[in-house]
Amino acid sequence: MDARFLGIAELSATPSVAVVVDVMRAYTVAAWAFARGAEKIVLAGSLDEALALKGRHPDWMALKDGALAPGFDAVNSPGQLRSRDLGGRTVVQKTTAGTVGALAVKDAPLVLCAGFVVAEATARLLRERAGGNVTFVVTGEDGRADEDLACAQYVARRAAGEAVDAEPFLRRAGDSRAAAELAQGVRAGTHPEDVALCLELDRFPFAMVATQEDSLMVLRPYTFA
Numbered sequence: 001m002d003a004r005f006l007g008i009a010e011l012s013a014t015p016s017v018a019v020v021v022d023v024m025r026a027y028t029v030a031a032w033a034f035a036r037g038a039e040k041i042v043l044a045g046s047l048d049e050a051l052a053l054k055g056r057h058p059d060w061m062a063l064k065d066g067a068l069a070p071g072f073d074a075v076n077s078p079g080q081l082r083s084r085d086l087g088g089r090t091v092v093q094k095t096t097a098g099t100v101g102a103l104a105v106k107d108a109p110l111v112l113c114a115g116f117v118v119a120e121a122t123a124r125l126l127r128e129r130a131g132g133n134v135t136f137v138v139t140g141e142d143g144r145a146d147e148d149l150a151c152a153q154y155v156a157r158r159a160a161g162e163a164v165d166a167e168p169f170l171r172r173a174g175d176s177r178a179a180a181e182l183a184q185g186v187r188a189g190t191h192p193e194d195v196a197l198c199l200e201l202d203r204f205p206f207a208m209v210a211t212q213e214d215s216l217m218v219l220r221p222y223t224f225a
Protein backbone atom coordinates (compact mmCIF):
# COMPACT_ATOMS: atom_id res chain seq x y z
CA MET A 1 0.00 0.00 0.00
CA ASP A 2 1.30 3.44 -0.96
CA ALA A 3 0.09 6.04 1.56
CA ARG A 4 -0.04 9.79 0.98
CA PHE A 5 -0.88 12.30 3.69
CA LEU A 6 -2.46 15.50 2.41
CA GLY A 7 -4.26 18.51 3.83
CA ILE A 8 -7.62 19.41 2.34
CA ALA A 9 -6.16 22.23 0.24
CA GLU A 10 -3.49 19.90 -1.16
CA LEU A 11 -6.02 17.55 -2.76
CA SER A 12 -5.71 17.97 -6.50
CA ALA A 13 -7.01 14.82 -8.18
CA THR A 14 -9.77 12.51 -6.95
CA PRO A 15 -8.11 9.70 -4.99
CA SER A 16 -9.10 6.08 -5.57
CA VAL A 17 -9.21 5.46 -1.82
CA ALA A 18 -9.50 8.26 0.74
CA VAL A 19 -9.33 8.04 4.53
CA VAL A 20 -10.53 11.30 6.04
CA VAL A 21 -9.09 11.68 9.53
CA ASP A 22 -10.50 13.95 12.21
CA VAL A 23 -9.63 12.74 15.69
CA MET A 24 -10.75 15.92 17.47
CA ARG A 25 -13.52 15.69 17.11
CA ALA A 26 -15.73 15.09 14.10
CA TYR A 27 -15.14 11.39 13.52
CA THR A 28 -14.93 10.50 17.17
CA VAL A 29 -18.33 12.14 17.48
CA ALA A 30 -19.62 10.31 14.40
CA ALA A 31 -18.53 6.97 15.83
CA TRP A 32 -20.27 7.75 19.10
CA ALA A 33 -23.40 8.70 17.19
CA PHE A 34 -23.45 5.25 15.59
CA ALA A 35 -22.69 3.61 18.93
CA ARG A 36 -25.73 5.42 20.33
CA GLY A 37 -27.92 4.05 17.55
CA ALA A 38 -27.81 6.61 14.73
CA GLU A 39 -28.68 5.07 11.38
CA LYS A 40 -26.69 7.45 9.22
CA ILE A 41 -24.91 10.78 9.26
CA VAL A 42 -25.39 13.32 6.49
CA LEU A 43 -22.23 15.40 6.12
CA ALA A 44 -23.41 18.93 5.36
CA GLY A 45 -21.45 21.45 3.35
CA SER A 46 -22.55 24.50 5.31
CA LEU A 47 -24.52 25.56 8.35
CA ASP A 48 -27.29 26.76 6.06
CA GLU A 49 -27.44 23.37 4.33
CA ALA A 50 -27.58 21.62 7.70
CA LEU A 51 -30.47 23.83 8.80
CA ALA A 52 -32.27 23.37 5.48
CA LEU A 53 -31.98 19.58 5.81
CA LYS A 54 -33.26 19.79 9.37
CA GLY A 55 -36.13 21.96 8.13
CA ARG A 56 -37.13 19.35 5.57
CA HIS A 57 -36.66 16.51 8.07
CA PRO A 58 -37.64 17.75 11.53
CA ASP A 59 -36.91 14.33 13.04
CA TRP A 60 -33.24 14.53 12.00
CA MET A 61 -30.68 15.73 14.55
CA ALA A 62 -28.58 18.69 13.45
CA LEU A 63 -25.11 18.92 14.98
CA LYS A 64 -22.45 21.60 14.57
CA ASP A 65 -19.07 22.36 16.05
CA GLY A 66 -18.47 25.35 18.28
CA ALA A 67 -21.27 26.69 20.45
CA LEU A 68 -24.83 25.50 20.06
CA ALA A 69 -26.83 27.74 17.72
CA PRO A 70 -30.55 28.21 16.99
CA GLY A 71 -31.95 25.34 14.95
CA PHE A 72 -29.27 22.87 15.98
CA ASP A 73 -29.82 20.04 18.45
CA ALA A 74 -26.30 19.16 19.54
CA VAL A 75 -22.63 20.11 19.41
CA ASN A 76 -19.56 18.27 18.20
CA SER A 77 -18.68 16.73 21.55
CA PRO A 78 -18.32 12.99 22.17
CA GLY A 79 -18.67 13.60 25.90
CA GLN A 80 -22.03 15.25 25.39
CA LEU A 81 -23.24 12.89 22.68
CA ARG A 82 -22.52 9.63 24.44
CA SER A 83 -25.46 10.05 26.80
CA ARG A 84 -27.96 10.71 23.98
CA ASP A 85 -30.27 8.01 22.65
CA LEU A 86 -30.03 8.27 18.86
CA GLY A 87 -31.82 5.02 18.05
CA GLY A 88 -32.76 5.03 14.34
CA ARG A 89 -32.03 8.74 13.97
CA THR A 90 -30.37 10.52 11.08
CA VAL A 91 -27.73 13.02 12.18
CA VAL A 92 -26.72 16.02 10.08
CA GLN A 93 -23.15 17.02 10.93
CA LYS A 94 -21.31 20.20 9.97
CA THR A 95 -17.87 20.93 11.39
CA THR A 96 -14.92 23.12 10.52
CA ALA A 97 -12.53 20.42 9.33
CA GLY A 98 -13.85 16.85 9.38
CA THR A 99 -16.96 17.18 7.29
CA VAL A 100 -15.19 19.55 4.89
CA GLY A 101 -12.50 16.92 4.33
CA ALA A 102 -15.01 14.23 3.43
CA LEU A 103 -16.85 16.48 1.00
CA ALA A 104 -13.52 17.31 -0.66
CA VAL A 105 -13.12 13.65 -1.70
CA LYS A 106 -16.80 12.87 -2.29
CA ASP A 107 -16.12 11.51 -5.79
CA ALA A 108 -13.56 8.97 -4.62
CA PRO A 109 -14.75 5.35 -5.11
CA LEU A 110 -14.00 4.51 -1.47
CA VAL A 111 -14.15 7.10 1.33
CA LEU A 112 -13.56 6.11 4.94
CA CYS A 113 -13.82 8.53 7.85
CA ALA A 114 -11.69 7.78 10.88
CA GLY A 115 -10.25 8.60 14.25
CA PHE A 116 -8.44 6.50 16.83
CA VAL A 117 -11.74 5.06 18.07
CA VAL A 118 -12.16 3.15 14.78
CA ALA A 119 -8.49 2.79 13.84
CA GLU A 120 -8.19 -0.98 13.62
CA ALA A 121 -11.50 -1.44 11.81
CA THR A 122 -10.41 1.22 9.32
CA ALA A 123 -7.06 -0.51 8.80
CA ARG A 124 -8.80 -3.85 8.37
CA LEU A 125 -11.12 -2.48 5.71
CA LEU A 126 -8.13 -0.99 3.91
CA ARG A 127 -6.34 -4.34 4.04
CA GLU A 128 -9.42 -5.99 2.53
CA ARG A 129 -10.37 -3.37 -0.05
CA ALA A 130 -7.42 -1.13 -0.92
CA GLY A 131 -4.53 -2.64 -2.76
CA GLY A 132 -2.74 0.38 -4.16
CA ASN A 133 -2.67 4.07 -3.32
CA VAL A 134 -4.43 5.40 -0.25
CA THR A 135 -4.80 9.11 0.39
CA PHE A 136 -5.12 10.10 4.02
CA VAL A 137 -6.82 13.48 4.33
CA VAL A 138 -5.33 15.15 7.40
CA THR A 139 -8.19 17.53 8.06
CA GLY A 140 -6.93 19.75 10.85
CA GLU A 141 -4.67 22.80 10.61
CA ASP A 142 -4.08 22.65 6.85
CA GLY A 143 -2.84 19.09 7.06
CA ARG A 144 -0.51 19.66 9.99
CA ALA A 145 -2.77 18.80 12.95
CA ASP A 146 -0.68 16.31 14.83
CA GLU A 147 -3.64 14.40 16.29
CA ASP A 148 -4.87 13.70 12.75
CA LEU A 149 -1.45 13.03 11.27
CA ALA A 150 -0.54 10.65 14.09
CA CYS A 151 -3.78 8.72 13.62
CA ALA A 152 -3.35 8.61 9.84
CA GLN A 153 0.21 7.33 10.12
CA TYR A 154 -0.82 4.71 12.66
CA VAL A 155 -3.71 3.46 10.50
CA ALA A 156 -1.47 3.41 7.41
CA ARG A 157 1.04 1.18 9.15
CA ARG A 158 -1.64 -1.14 10.50
CA ALA A 159 -3.21 -1.26 7.05
CA ALA A 160 0.16 -2.34 5.69
CA GLY A 161 0.10 -5.21 8.17
CA GLU A 162 2.80 -3.87 10.49
CA ALA A 163 2.78 -4.61 14.20
CA VAL A 164 2.75 -1.10 15.63
CA ASP A 165 2.91 0.22 19.17
CA ALA A 166 0.05 2.72 19.31
CA GLU A 167 1.32 4.51 22.39
CA PRO A 168 3.65 7.06 20.70
CA PHE A 169 0.92 7.95 18.22
CA LEU A 170 -1.64 8.45 20.98
CA ARG A 171 0.88 10.50 22.95
CA ARG A 172 1.43 12.81 19.98
CA ALA A 173 -2.32 13.27 19.67
CA GLY A 174 -2.61 13.95 23.39
CA ASP A 175 0.13 16.60 23.09
CA SER A 176 -1.50 18.28 20.10
CA ARG A 177 -2.72 21.84 19.94
CA ALA A 178 -6.31 20.62 19.53
CA ALA A 179 -6.06 18.55 22.71
CA ALA A 180 -4.68 21.50 24.64
CA GLU A 181 -7.36 23.85 23.35
CA LEU A 182 -10.12 21.39 24.15
CA ALA A 183 -8.74 20.78 27.64
CA GLN A 184 -8.29 24.49 28.32
CA GLY A 185 -11.79 25.37 27.20
CA VAL A 186 -10.52 27.50 24.30
CA ARG A 187 -12.93 25.70 21.98
CA ALA A 188 -16.66 25.96 22.49
CA GLY A 189 -19.15 23.12 22.84
CA THR A 190 -16.91 20.84 24.86
CA HIS A 191 -17.12 18.28 27.65
CA PRO A 192 -14.31 17.61 30.15
CA GLU A 193 -13.86 14.07 28.82
CA ASP A 194 -13.69 14.96 25.13
CA VAL A 195 -9.92 14.58 24.76
CA ALA A 196 -9.84 11.25 26.58
CA LEU A 197 -12.72 9.96 24.49
CA CYS A 198 -10.92 10.98 21.29
CA LEU A 199 -7.86 8.99 22.39
CA GLU A 200 -9.66 5.69 23.04
CA LEU A 201 -7.95 3.32 20.64
CA ASP A 202 -10.33 0.91 18.90
CA ARG A 203 -13.26 1.82 21.14
CA PHE A 204 -15.59 0.63 18.37
CA PRO A 205 -15.46 -2.45 16.10
CA PHE A 206 -16.87 -0.77 12.99
CA ALA A 207 -15.32 1.34 10.25
CA MET A 208 -17.19 4.30 8.76
CA VAL A 209 -17.83 4.54 5.02
CA ALA A 210 -19.13 7.65 3.26
CA THR A 211 -20.99 7.43 -0.03
CA GLN A 212 -23.09 9.76 -2.14
CA GLU A 213 -26.80 9.11 -1.77
CA ASP A 214 -29.23 11.34 -3.69
CA SER A 215 -26.61 14.11 -3.92
CA LEU A 216 -25.86 13.97 -0.19
CA MET A 217 -22.64 12.65 1.36
CA VAL A 218 -23.83 10.00 3.82
CA LEU A 219 -21.71 8.25 6.43
CA ARG A 220 -22.65 4.81 7.68
CA PRO A 221 -20.98 2.27 9.97
CA TYR A 222 -19.40 -0.75 8.31
CA THR A 223 -19.49 -3.85 10.47
CA PHE A 224 -17.46 -6.92 9.55
CA ALA A 225 -19.26 -10.21 9.10
Ligand SMILES: O=C(O)[C@H](CS(=O)(=O)O)OP(=O)(O)O
Pocket: 022, 024, 025, 026, 027, 065, 066, 076, 095, 096, 097, 098, 099, 140, 187, 188
Ligand atom coordinates in the same frame (compact mmCIF):
# COMPACT_ATOMS: atom_id res chain seq x y z
O1 LIG B 1 -15.27 20.62 16.99
C1 LIG B 1 -14.06 20.57 16.75
O2 LIG B 1 -13.27 20.03 17.53
C2 LIG B 1 -13.51 21.23 15.50
C3 LIG B 1 -13.89 22.68 15.47
S1 LIG B 1 -12.90 23.73 16.36
O3 LIG B 1 -11.54 23.58 15.81
O4 LIG B 1 -12.98 23.31 17.74
O5 LIG B 1 -13.41 25.08 16.17
O6 LIG B 1 -14.08 20.72 14.35
P1 LIG B 1 -13.59 19.39 13.62
O7 LIG B 1 -14.09 19.49 12.22
O8 LIG B 1 -14.21 18.27 14.36
O9 LIG B 1 -12.10 19.38 13.70
Ligand SMILES: [Mg+2]
Pocket: 022, 023, 024, 025, 026, 097, 098, 139, 140, 178
Ligand atom coordinates in the same frame (compact mmCIF):
# COMPACT_ATOMS: atom_id res chain seq x y z
MG1 LIG C 1 -10.32 18.23 14.10
